[in-house]
Amino acid sequence: MRKRKTQVALRVNGEDVEVAFVPHKTLLEVLREDLGLTGTKHGCELGECGTCAVLVDGKPVLSCLALALDMEGREITTVEGLAQNGRLHPLQEAFADLGAAQCGYCTPGFLCTSKALLERNADPAREEIEEALAGNLCRCTGYLKILEAVELAAARMRQEKTRGR
Amino acid sequence: MKNFEYVLPGSLEEASKAAADGGAKLKAAGVDLLDEMKNTVATPDKVVNLLSVGGMREIVRTKDGWRVGALVTLAQLADSRLPAAITAAAGEAATPQIRNVATVGGNLCQRPRCWYYRNRAYACLRKGGTVCYALEGENRYHAIFHNDACAIVHPSNVAPALLALGATVVTNRRSIPIEEFFVLPSDHVDRENVLEDGEIVTEVQVAQSRWSSAYREERERDSFDWATVSAAVALRMDGAVVKDARVVLGAVAPVPLRSKEGERVLIGQRLTEKIAQAAGEAAFKGATPLSDNAYKRLVGPANLKRAILSAGL
Ligand SMILES: Cc1cc2nc3c(=O)[nH]c(=O)nc-3n(C[C@H](O)[C@H](O)[C@H](O)COP(=O)(O)OP(=O)(O)OC[C@H]3O[C@@H](n4cnc5c(N)ncnc54)[C@H](O)[C@@H]3O)c2cc1C
Ligand code: FES
Ligand code: FES
Numbered sequence: 001m002r003k004r005k006t007q008v009a010l011r012v013n014g015e016d017v018e019v020a021f022v023p024h025k026t027l028l029e030v031l032r033e034d035l036g037l038t039g040t041k042h043g044c045e046l047g048e049c050g051t052c053a054v055l056v057d058g059k060p061v062l063s064c065l066a067l068a069l070d071m072e073g074r075e076i077t078t079v080e081g082l083a084q085n086g087r088l089h090p091l092q093e094a095f096a097d098l099g100a101a102q103c104g105y106c107t108p109g110f111l112c113t114s115k116a117l118l119e120r121n122a123d124p125a126r127e128e129i130e131e132a133l134a135g136n137l138c139r140c141t142g143y144l145k146i147l148e149a150v151e152l153a154a155a156r157m158r159q160e161k162t163r164g165r
Numbered sequence: 166m167k168n169f170e171y172v173l174p175g176s177l178e179e180a181s182k183a184a185a186d187g188g189a190k191l192k193a194a195g196v197d198l199l200d201e202m203k204n205t206v207a208t209p210d211k212v213v214n215l216l217s218v219g220g221m222r223e224i225v226r227t228k229d230g231w232r233v234g235a236l237v238t239l240a241q242l243a244d245s246r247l248p249a250a251i252t253a254a255a256g257e258a259a260t261p262q263i264r265n266v267a268t269v270g271g272n273l274c275q276r277p278r279c280w281y282y283r284n285r286a287y288a289c290l291r292k293g294g295t296v297c298y299a300l301e302g303e304n305r306y307h308a309i310f311h312n313d314a315c316a317i318v319h320p321s322n323v324a325p326a327l328l329a330l331g332a333t334v335v336t337n338r339r340s341i342p343i344e345e346f347f348v349l350p351s352d353h354v355d356r357e358n359v360l361e362d363g364e365i366v367t368e369v370q371v372a373q374s375r376w377s378s379a380y381r382e383e384r385e386r387d388s389f390d391w392a393t394v395s396a397a398v399a400l401r402m403d404g405a406v407v408k409d410a411r412v413v414l415g416a417v418a419p420v421p422l423r424s425k426e427g428e429r430v431l432i433g434q435r436l437t438e439k440i441a442q443a444a445g446e447a448a449f450k451g452a453t454p455l456s457d458n459a460y461k462r463l464v465g466p467a468n469l470k471r472a473i474l475s476a477g478l
Contacts, residue, residue: 023171023212026199046200047263059265065199066266067192069171070216113262134388135260 010071012037013081019068027071028052028063031078039079039108043137050136053109054078060113062135079108082115090160091115091153100149102140109136114150122158126151166202169209173217177337177365183213185363191215193236193271196263201276205285206292215270221367230372235270235365242269242323247371250378250397250476254326257382260389270366273324273334273346274358277317277419278391279307290315290354297350304455306393309462310418315350316455318416319357322395325415326380328423329397333370336360343369347420357419376401379476382415383468392416394465396472400431407431407440407477412448414469417461424448427469436477438470445470 005020012035019034031037031054043051045064052064055077082089091111094100101107110133117124117132124132129150138146172189174180184191190209192198193216201207215221221234224245231247243256243264259267281287281298288294297315299307307316327343334341338361346358360366382395395415401408412427427448434440445466452462 022168024166024168024202045203047196047259050260050262053262060262061266062196062262065194065196065263067171067195067199070195070214130388132261135262 006069008069008072010035010068010076011074012076013078021068023067023069025068026064027054027066027068027076030068031063031076037078037080041105041108043105043109048137049106049109050113050133051106051109053112053136055112055116058116058119060116077112077115079111082111089115089153090156091118091150094149094153094156095146098145098149098152100141100145106136106138106140110138110146114153117150118154118157122161123154124150166199167205167208170211172211172213174213174215175217175219177218177367180213180215180218181337181363181365183211184365186211187362189213191274191365193268194238194266195271196259196267197271197275201283204283206276206283215365221270230370230374233269233369233371235367235369236268239264239267239269239272239323248326248330248374248376248378248399250326250329250380250399251323251371253380254322254395254397257380257392258322269323269369272321273327273366273369274360275320277357278320279317282317290350291317293355300455303457305457306391306416307455307458308418309449309452309454309458309465310414310422311349311351311420312418312453312455313351315354315419317350317357317419319347319418319420320391320416321421322380322382322392322415325395325397325413325421326378327369327371328421329378329380329399329411329413330371330374330376331399331411332372334366335368335370337365337367340370344423350419374399374401376409376411377476379472381468381472381475383464394461394468396465396469397421398469398472398476400436400473400477402436402477405435407434407436412444412469412473414448414465417452417465426450431473436473438474441470441473441477442466444473 041051043049189211221236225232239255290297299316376399378399382392384390397413399411410428410431412424414422427444430444
């Protein structure tokens with residue numbers, strides 16, 4: 001039974017970390033306030049906007065409606081964990097190349113959610129991308145560039161794969 | 166959010182005992198509960214985490230149907246081989262991120278989405294006050310049936326589908342036909358189902374049948390949204406003739422609402438667009454809309470007609 005701060009072992013972006021926090025903290029709060037990972041954004045706080053989306057065991061979930069205490073033993077990936085070996089993720093490159101971000105507030109949620117999509121479907125149709133991103137709101141772009149960026153990233157990733165890189 | 170004691174029960178008995186304590190709340194994924202706690206509509210001293218109880222996470226095929234564990238996610242249910250109405254209802258609920266964690270038990274037991282109920286500034290009837298503010302207030306998304314005491318609509322997508330398929334809700338204490346699971350405000354205004362303190366939904370059983378089924382909803386936004394009206398329909402067909410029918414309306418009453426009126430129009434008839442239309446109209450005939458939601462009486466029959474046709478054709 002836990003009421004005061006407890007020490008919890010989390011695994012975030014491939015690293016094991018020990019953090020102490022009170023039971024009522026959400027995963028979003030612990031990521032930002034206790035781990036300094038401010039890439040994940042506070043939006044509606046009520047599950048409506050998707051800007052707080054992170055990957056838990058590879059699946060996109062809303063960190064604003066998850067208790068951090070429930071994350072022991074799970075593999076958490078935030079937008080900070082997308083770049084590998086100093087290279088941006090193809091989704092990040094495609095978002096930048098196509099201008100799929102304006103204010104950028106929604107971008108971390110879109111990136112994490114799209115990453116999970118491309119991992120289970122390397123060549124998604126436009127409708128499948130729309131469906132996967134249905135829970136992510138963007139107030140700036142009008143969505144078209146975001147959908148195109150996901151398609152571009154998917155195409156580049158398929159190409160890299162066939163080239164065996 | 167108010168701080169709380171986090172209880173990690175190792176068994177159902179422990180969970181039940183802890184939850185029976187006044188001031189304790191059960192939590193599954195917490196999608197609904199955390200929302201209530203952030204709004205301080207719920208301020209539990211203890212949160213009892215069902216996720217730490219083992220099991221209840223699988224859909225088991227039995228010789229005569231399926232047993233769906235209470236902690237099965239909506240994403241799992243949507244991808245399953247259960248009857249079409251159930252998978253469609255789960256797949257249309259909320260957003261992909263939410264469906265990845267939200268549980269079937271939590272979906273059935275989630276609290277109403279009425280904006281007066283969710284707003285701490287309103288001490289409404291359901292929160293122990295004396296008035297249902299929706300009756301004279303903003304009631305665009307509220308009930309058009311059974312709305313004399315409190316006009317919430319039951320928020321679950323999955324419930325109407327399970328009701329159309331005649332599912333059974335199993336708890337740590339008993340089995341409850343889903344038809345008897347939900348309660349009207351005239352019977353209990355402070356809760357939406359028959360669960361008692363410390364009672365936990367452990368699984369939902371769905372029988373295998375030859376009935377064909379469909380779920381359909383209308384909403385304002387295409388990407389994701391709460392249904393403004395929904396319908397779940399199960400039909401037992403003999404060729405083109407409807408031998409038996411179960412018609413359930415969602416988002417129009419404080420409970421998922423079985424429509425015997427709609428069923429009566431269908432049973433024994435050859436399924437045509439005209440008959441489906443007549444069933445849709447019959448189902449909504451007794452509606453008593455409030456100031457802002459008469460549109461449900463127009464959208465509802467059209468939605469139901471389409472659900473009937475897609476179940477039967
Ligand atoms: C933006 C948004 C959109 C949504 N849209 C839809 C929609 O279109 N359709 C729809 O159906 N839902 C929708 N939902 C609601 C969502 O599906 C539910 O909140 C979710 O299913 C709740 O499941 P949970 O596991 O998180 O439950 P929790 O939040 O953990 O629990 C919910 C309630 O049920 C009780 N409870 C949970 N499990 C049990 C159990 N096994 N036994 C007894 N009591 C239990 C808890 O005490 C609590 O009161 C939406 C939610 C959001 C945030
Ligand atoms: S902040 Fe989590 S969904 Fe909006
Ligand atoms: S770029 Fe501003 S909200 Fe999406």
